Amino acid sequence: MIRRAGKARKLQRNTIPQNCTGHIAVxxxxxxxxxxxHDLAPHxxxxxxxxxxxxxxxxxxxxxxxxxxxxxxxxxxxxxxxxxxxxxxxxxxxxxxxxxxxxxxxxxxxxxxxxxPPLALADLGPRLDREVDPLWLTRQSLEAGAAVAKPGCGWLPPSWLPEDSLRRALRAVSRDAPDALLNYATPLGLPALRQQLARRLAQHGIHAEPGQIVLTDGGTHALDLVCRLLLEPGDTVLLDDPCYFNFQALLRAHRARIVSVPFTPAGPDLAQFERALAEHRPRLYITNAAIHNPTGATLSPAVAHRLLTLAGEHDLLIVEDDIFADFEREPAPRLAAFDGLARVVSIGSFSKTLSAAIRCGYIAARAEWVDPLVDLKLATSFGNAQLAANVVHHLLVDGTYRRHLDGLHARLADAMGETLQRLAHRVGE
CATH class of the missing domain: 1.10.10.10 (Winged helix-like DNA-binding domain superfamily/Winged helix DNA-binding domain)
Structure with a gap:
């Protein structure tokens, strides 16, 4: 049975462990x-x-x-x-x-x-030297200038994004689809883009009909709608430790209780994950299965299968934030692919690969959840950005996006090689 959150209460701005935003310097x-x-005798x-x-x-x-x-x-x-x-x-x-x-x-x-030795969940509590407000961190990341490093945001340098291609796409859409400049979108969102997204999801082994895809104004909007549908105030949500800091801010807005599980190079620590399920009876787990933020790790097939088994045993729902999917050269295992969108909801957007100003995301979910999600979208935003959806569709169908990704993969590979060399040099000092 799907539960919806009631009227939101005033947001409390407490502090959280900084280990949900990135690594701590040693x-x-x-x-x-x-x-x-502590056990040393006085004498x-x-x-x-x-x-x-x-x-x-x-x-x-x-x-x-x-x-x-x-x-x-x-x-x-x-x-x-x-x-x-x-x-x-x-x-x-x-x-x-x-x-x-x-x-x-x-x-x-x-x-x-x-x-x-394994890390106990009790050890994950806040420490005085690791406290940070996730909403403050979100504000700082948006207000700081381009010269300021923003670890944990996952943003590419603006010079890497296809500005000229976006200009051409905007001109083409204004010429070929003038309604996109003036009118509201249909409830589910642009049909042609949802068809393209269904094909792209199939490349990752996720089989979703266009009618199972709801367009949104970015990934955060997608996650907010899912939380509105599936959570009630006081529900427990599992997050990776570390995790994307805005997950914390969004869940606080929904008055959810957060429990962190250590994240390893293969995925969440399964022993700690199972313990958290037994002790806290969470409603939801939010994660990045591929190119996890901020660790960059990818979920292993063995861990993915075990997670889904545990989810079935404990009636746990999973949100798979796939916002970095297009940074991969070869698709990694997806929870939504193994699960068939039964317990897993897949969300994503084009903010990281195209432009943060192009607010275009999506939700892929099981069929019976689509209408409630659309109702929530209409009630809270009266639809998604029609212009952004048309621009993204244009870039997908004319081959621009594919060529952009080819160049992006090469630049990322070069940057990773240079970074590894610098790290090796620093470590060797």
């Missing part, structure tokens, strides 16, 4: 030399400097500031940070390697062992 300082384990012998270095690293590994597989600071960097000798750091690293906490790689350095 820092060491001489103050770490004074840390004392226990003083720790040696080697013990102190080991303790500082163990603390960061336990708190996930250094994740399994991460390279620990170089011997020189650690010695400078803690104001100890290099030989002290070498001794500490060697002992930790002997304990299995670190792994030594010849010519590369020391890395955190992949066999770290």
């Amino acid at each position: 820092q060491f300082s001489p103050a770490d030399m004074n840390d004392t384990p 226990a012998p003083a720790r040696t400097r080697v013990d102190t270095v080991m303790h500082a690293l163990r603390e960061r590994i336990a708190s996930r500031a250094l994740a399994p597989g991460a390279r620990v600071p170089s011997i020189r960097m650690m010695a400078d940070a803690l104001q100890v000798s290099k030989s002290t750091v070498v001794d500490a690293y060697e002992r930790l390697a002997g304990e299995g906490v670190l792994v030594a790689r010849r010519g590369s350095g020391f890395y955190v062992s992949g066999h770290a």
